[in-house]
Amino acid sequence: MGYFNTVFCIFRKDILEEFKSKEVVNSMLVFSLLVVVVFSFIFEPGSDMKNEVVGGILWMSFVFAGLLGLNKSMMTEVQGGNLQALLLSPVDPSSIFFGKVLSNFTFMAMVEIITIPIFTVLYNVNVFAGGALTASVFFLGTYGFAVLGTLFSLISVNTRTREVMLPLLLLPILVPVILASVQSLNIFVLGHDHALAYPWLKILLIFDIIFTAVVFAVFDFIVEE
Amino acid sequence: MSKEKILDAALIILVPFGLYMAFIYAPVAKSLGPNQKIFYFHVASAWISFFAFFVTFCTSILYLMKDDFSFDDIAESSAEIGLLFCTIVLTTGPVWGKAAWGAWWTWDPRLTTTAILWFIYVGYIMLRKFIDEDSKRARFAAAVGIIGFIDVPIVFFSIRIWKNTIHPNVVQKGGGGLHPMMLHAMFVALLIFTLLYFSLLIKRVRLARARRRFAALERAS
Amino acid sequence: MPEPIFRLDNVKKRYGHTEALKGVTFELAEGDFMSVFGPNGAGKSTLLKILSTLTKPSEGDIFFKGTPIKKMKDDFRRHFGVISHQPFLYENLSAFENLVFYGRLYGLKDVPARADFLLKRVELLARKHDRVRAFSRGMLQRLSIARALMHDPDIILLDEPYTGLDQHASLVLTGILKEQFSLKKTIVMVTHNLPRGYELASRIVVVKGGKFTLDSKKEEIPEKEFEEIYMQAVS
Numbered sequence: 001m002g003y004f005n006t007v008f009c010i011f012r013k014d015i016l017e018e019f020k021s022k023e024v025v026n027s028m029l030v031f032s033l034l035v036v037v038v039f040s041f042i043f044e045p046g047s048d049m050k051n052e053v054v055g056g057i058l059w060m061s062f063v064f065a066g067l068l069g070l071n072k073s074m075m076t077e078v079q080g081g082n083l084q085a086l087l088l089s090p091v092d093p094s095s096i097f098f099g100k101v102l103s104n105f106t107f108m109a110m111v112e113i114i115t116i117p118i119f120t121v122l123y124n125v126n127v128f129a130g131g132a133l134t135a136s137v138f139f140l141g142t143y144g145f146a147v148l149g150t151l152f153s154l155i156s157v158n159t160r161t162r163e164v165m166l167p168l169l170l171l172p173i174l175v176p177v178i179l180a181s182v183q184s185l186n187i188f189v190l191g192h193d194h195a196l197a198y199p200w201l202k203i204l205l206i207f208d209i210i211f212t213a214v215v216f217a218v219f220d221f222i223v224e225e
Numbered sequence: 226m227s228k229e230k231i232l233d234a235a236l237i238i239l240v241p242f243g244l245y246m247a248f249i250y251a252p253v254a255k256s257l258g259p260n261q262k263i264f265y266f267h268v269a270s271a272w273i274s275f276f277a278f279f280v281t282f283c284t285s286i287l288y289l290m291k292d293d294f295s296f297d298d299i300a301e302s303s304a305e306i307g308l309l310f311c312t313i314v315l316t317t318g319p320v321w322g323k324a325a326w327g328a329w330w331t332w333d334p335r336l337t338t339t340a341i342l343w344f345i346y347v348g349y350i351m352l353r354k355f356i357d358e359d360s361k362r363a364r365f366a367a368a369v370g371i372i373g374f375i376d377v378p379i380v381f382f383s384i385r386i387w388k389n390t391i392h393p394n395v396v397q398k399g400g401g402g403l404h405p406m407m408l409h410a411m412f413v414a415l416l417i418f419t420l421l422y423f424s425l426l427i428k429r430v431r432l433a434r435a436r437r438r439f440a441a442l443e444r445a446s
Numbered sequence: 447m448p449e450p451i452f453r454l455d456n457v458k459k460r461y462g463h464t465e466a467l468k469g470v471t472f473e474l475a476e477g478d479f480m481s482v483f484g485p486n487g488a489g490k491s492t493l494l495k496i497l498s499t500l501t502k503p504s505e506g507d508i509f510f511k512g513t514p515i516k517k518m519k520d521d522f523r524r525h526f527g528v529i530s531h532q533p534f535l536y537e538n539l540s541a542f543e544n545l546v547f548y549g550r551l552y553g554l555k556d557v558p559a560r561a562d563f564l565l566k567r568v569e570l571l572a573r574k575h576d577r578v579r580a581f582s583r584g585m586l587q588r589l590s591i592a593r594a595l596m597h598d599p600d601i602i603l604l605d606e607p608y609t610g611l612d613q614h615a616s617l618v619l620t621g622i623l624k625e626q627f628s629l630k631k632t633i634v635m636v637t638h639n640l641p642r643g644y645e646l647a648s649r650i651v652v653v654k655g656g657k658f659t660l661d662s663k664k665e666e667i668p669e670k671e672f673e674e675i676y677m678q679a680v681s
Contacts, residue, residue, distance in 0.1 A: 006551065013536070013547045020577070021538040081532030085593075088498060089551045090524040148372070155365040159355035168351060169369060172344035173376045176383040183387060199386045207379055214375060221289040222364050224502065292504070359461050441463030 006091040010099025015106065017076060024072045028111045032065035036119050054125050055185030059141070059178060061119075062112060066145055067170065069107050070153040071163040073100070078157045087223060094219045097150065105146040112138060130188035133197055140204035141181035147211055148173060151219070180204045232424045236417070243410075243417040251410035260324035265410055267317040269418035270310040271339065277307030277422060278346065278374055285370035288363055294437065297363035300370055301353060302429035306422060308346045314339050334384040341380050345373040359437070449512040450475050451601060451632045452497065457506035459492050459656075466492040468656035469506070477630040479623075481637060481647035485680045489656040490636040491605060497634060498528050498603050524552060527599030529607050533590040537579040541570055541589050544578060545596055552597040564592035568618055584612035591619060595626075602626060604635040608642055620646070640676060644669055654679045 018024055039057040043049050077083040077100070086096045116127065128134045149170055156166035171178075184200040187193075247265040254261035280303040288296035318336050319329040330336070349369045356362035403411070450473040459467040466489045474480060484490050495501040496508065499515060508515040510522070528534075535544050542561055549557035565571045568588040573581070578589065587607070594602065607619055623646055627633060637643040644650065644664070650672055652660035660667075660675050 005553070009547070009550050012550075013539070016543060016547075017536055017538045023538075076536060076538070080537065081530060081534050082536060084500065084530070084532070085528070085534035085548070086551070087500060088523060088526065088528050089548070090521045090553075091551065092520050151368065151372075155352065155368065158361060158365065159352065160357065161355050165348070165352055165355060168344075169348040172341050172348065173373060175341050176376070176379045179383045179387055200383075203379065203383050203386065210375060210379070211372065214372060218289060218368060218371060222368050224364075224500075292502070359464075438463050444464055 003092060003095045006095035007099040007102060010086075010096055011102045011106070014073065014100070014103035018103075018107065024069045024107050025110050027072065028065040028069040028107065029114055031068050032061040032111050032115045033118060035061035035064055036115065036122065040122065050123060051125060051189050052186060054119075054123050054189055055127070056182045057123075058116070058119055058127065058185065059182045061115060062108065062142070063145070063171075063174070063178065065111055065115075066104075066108050066149060067167050069111075070104060070149045071157065071166055073104055073107065074150070074153040074157045077154075083154075083223075092220075093223055094216050097154075097215065097219050100154075101143075101146050101150045104150050105143055108142045108146060112142065125189050127185055127189060129191065130184070130194055130197065133194055133201070134185070134188055136201060137181055137184045137197070137204065140201065140208055141177050144177040144204060144208045144211065145174060147208065147215060151215055151222075154223075176203055176207050180207075229424070229427050232420060232427070236420055236424055239417045239420065243413050246410040246413045251407045252404055254404075254407075257324055260321070263317050263321050265414040267314060267321055268411065269414040270313040270317065271335075272415055273418045273422045274307045274310035274314060274339075274342070276419070277303045277310065277426075278342070278377075280426075281307065281349075281370045282374035285367035288367050289371075294359070294363060295434070297367070298430050298433035298437070299426070300367065301350075302426055302433055304346050304349050304370065305429060306425050308343065308350060310418075310422075311339060311343045311346065315343060332384070332388065334381055334388055337384045338377065338381040342377060345369075345376065349373060359440075448476065449509075451478075451511060453509040453512075454496075455507045455509070457496065457503045457508060459489075459496060459501065460504040465656055467496070467503070470656075470658060472651075472658065472661060474632060474634070476632055477627075477648075479627050479633045479635070479646060479648045480651055481635050481643035481649070482651045482653060483637065483640070483643060483676055483679075484653035488653045488679075490653050492656075493653065494603055494605050494634065494636055498526050499523060524597055525600050527594035527597070527602045528605070529591055529594045529602070530605040531607070531609050533578075533586045534593060535578050535586065535590060538577060540575045540577055541565060541581075542574045544589065545593060548593055549596050554597055560596060561592075564595055565589075567595075567622070568592045569614075582612075583610055584615035587611055587615045588618050591622060595622070599631075601632045601634075604633070604637070606637055607635065608637055608639040616642075640673060641669075644672060652676055652679050 036057060039060065042053065042057075077086070087093055120126065130137070149166075152170045152173075153166055156163060156169065159165050180200040180203045184197040187197045187200075243265075247262055251262075251265075253259055281300045284296040284300040284303065287293075288300060318339070322331060322336070323329050349366060352369060353362055353366050356365060452472075452474040454470055454472055456469045456471050457467060458465065458469050468489075470493065482490050482493065492501065496503055499518075510518060510525075536547070539547065542558075542565065545561035545564065546557050549560060554560060562571065562574075565574055568591055570585060570588055570592070573585065578586065581589065587610075591607075602623075608616060611619065620642065623633065623635075627646070627648075635643060635646070647664055650660065650662055650664055650667060651658055652675060659679055660672075
């Protein structure tokens, strides 16, 4: 079976599972909306200062919700030894991994698609002022989060403390993704020259490419006992 | 005499020599005064922590390739030493910063990257403590050791872009205008810290091996 | 003489300083049913993990029909069906969906028909659309047997499959194992269940301290004698 067929097979299974249980996306969504609301207490309602921080608030809500979802989504593979069964199947182990990345990316994207309009209404800012550029930021940032997040959630659920390790490992390594996503959103919201966002998009792209390649190279070794 | 003993003996002589170079041989800086002396320890520690994490990176790759736990022992030991020196960098940095720029902390790319580096390797060491099974611990830690190290330059560049676009780059740290005698002291410090690193590494790796043997004996009985 | 399914040549497995297998050499012919007994920590599970390629040996070579396992591509794992004490099932999916997922992962044709056939075989057809979460332990095990047989493997590896089984599941498992044995499938079963393991096997192995202390055809060793050897190994 082809590599991408396996990726899709895993993805389809995850979506079906989520469709039936609604465990991952629902909890992520509520959490992300909660962050959006709670963070609004940082500044006075209607103050101009909000424009400089909204990008950060939006991304923090995705990051925290993402951390929650990643653990949940990986737990289904560890419970009942499913990951072992997947590794026993006649497919490339990394295709299993990228199937999980695709699922996690989709869960995150679903949360973003619902959170962003609500966020726009609550804060009265237009994050999509950058048009396709804004969309690229969300796409590349979410992918970067999903690819390393999936790997670290696999590591984290295998520790004694389960979910505790995930944010501790993931957040420092994701600094470039968070910084780039937040800063470029700020550029769009504040109406600065959109060309200023190019270096950030470049950083996101480099990050995504490098870590896709690294994980592709090391994943087989990491899961083999 | 074993190589390790020779190394230790050399350090006993060299460390006072390095202190002499830093405090007496090198002239007192014109603008910063004696405060500048911390520079020798700060830069040498930064070098060692970076070098130590590089060793962890290499031995992590070797472990995954060769499946030999002695590489894992080196990776773990080096990360711990790296973290120790990284902590020294993060404490000496603000001391220098307060004297040079009047603020303990500036979100300078080097300083900030070091702080992120510190968190990455604290995570690495915590992860090791939270996994009981030897081979799992070694494999997962190796993944973090590899990814964490590759991440460092990306973190550095992203923070530099941030500083350049959002806040003007007011401070330029660096050794551009160093007195030649200061440079001598600097090189001596770098050499001594490097030797110190290897001496610590040898001892720490031996401890890691002893622990592993002990655990094996415990399991066998 | 045809090449054996497995040939292990002085295979060792170390975890750090702990040696789980201390040089195991044996051949497994096609159609053999090997029951592996031994005390806890003897290396039985490690042996099974090595045979199923989940783990690589630290030393020594494994040949599959004469070819070193190291040179095999991912696809070669379709020869194996593994039944473990873990169910390998997604609890939010129904019995049918679980089987269909694994069938697709293995790239099979006519997946739904195959799933129905196996559900019937393990007597779960009536519960086909129920979520696995609601299944009893025995039902889980029966479904997990069906899962392992979805791709009709030539080699079946079982890790203590009888542990915690109810009467019904135990009967179903025994029936299936007998049937697979008569179909000339190669079977390796690690078990603590002496009478069952002895009854089904064509070959009896006792592992202790990472080594084979007994390796004999069943005809050559009466049950009483085997039990004595086993008791000695365990004590």
